[in-house]
Amino acid sequence: xxxxxxxxxxxxxxxxxxxxxxxxxxxxxxxxxxxxxxxxxxxxxxxxxxxxxxxxxxxxxxxxxxxxxxxxxxxxxxxxxxxxxxxxxxxxxxxxxxxxxxxxxxxxxxxxxxxxxxxxxxxxxxxxxxxxxxxxxxxxxxxxxxxxxxxxxxxxxxxxxxxxxxxxxxxxxxxxxxxxxxxxxxxxxxxxxxxxxxxxxxxxxxxxxxxxxxxxxxxxxxxxxxxxxx
Numbered sequence: 001x002x003x004x005x006x007x008x009x010x011x012x013x014x015x016x017x018x019x020x021x022x023x024x025x026x027x028x029x030x031x032x033x034x035x036x037x038x039x040x041x042x043x044x045x046x047x048x049x050x051x052x053x054x055x056x057x058x059x060x061x062x063x064x065x066x067x068x069x070x071x072x073x074x075x076x077x078x079x080x081x082x083x084x085x086x087x088x089x090x091x092x093x094x095x096x097x098x099x100x101x102x103x104x105x106x107x108x109x110x111x112x113x114x115x116x117x118x119x120x121x122x123x124x125x126x127x128x129x130x131x132x133x134x135x136x137x138x139x140x141x142x143x144x145x146x147x148x149x150x151x152x153x154x155x156x157x158x159x160x161x162x163x164x165x166x167x168x169x170x171x172x173x174x175x176x177x178x179x180x181x182x183x184x185x186x187x188x189x190x191x192x193x194x195x196x197x198x199x200x201x202x203x204x205x206x207x208x209x210x211x212x213x214x215x216x217x218x219x220x221x222x223x224x225x226x227x228x229x230x
Contacts, residue, residue: 041065
C-alpha cells in the first residue's frame, strides 16, 4: 500500500487489510502506543458526559475496545464495522456489547434512536468524512453527543520530528514483527487523508452539531473532537 487508494479501491483495500490484521490488532495497538490508546478511549467515553444507561454506538468498532469501555462506564453500547474479521476477533469474555456487521455510512438504526456515538481512529479510513457526520446527525437525538478520536501531530517542532520518526519508521517495524508490514506502513501514510483540525471541526458544525470542541491528547499525538447534536 505504498500509494494511497481512493474511492471504491480504498474501501476494498481497507476492508481486506483489517480482515487480515484482526487477530493481532489489539496487541499491536497496545505495543505501538505504549498503552496510551487505553487512556484515550477512556477519555473519549468520559467526554461524552452522558448519563448511565445511554444508548451509544461505536462506529468502525473493530474488536470492540470502545464498546467495552462504554459498557464499563455504564452505557449500553452497539458496535458497527464492515470488517467481519475484526468483529470475529473480538474477545468473547469481556463486557457485553452488540456487534453489527454494517457500513457505518448506512447504519441500520432509526432516526434519532441514539444518545451518543463514538468513532476511534477510523476517519482516515473512510472514503469521505462528511457522509459519516451526516449519518451521525441522523441517528442521534437532539442533545446527543459524539466523540471522534483520531491520531494527530504535535505542534511543537521537536516533538513533531520525534513523533514523525516513530510513526514513520518504528511503527512499521512493530507491525512487521507482530502482524503485517504493509498494513502498518499504511497507518502513518493514512494521516494524509485527515482534514486539518479546523476544517474537521467546521465539517462537524455543518453536519448539524454545536458545542464543537477539539482536545489535544498526550502532547498532541492524538486528538479528540466532541460535539452536541442540535
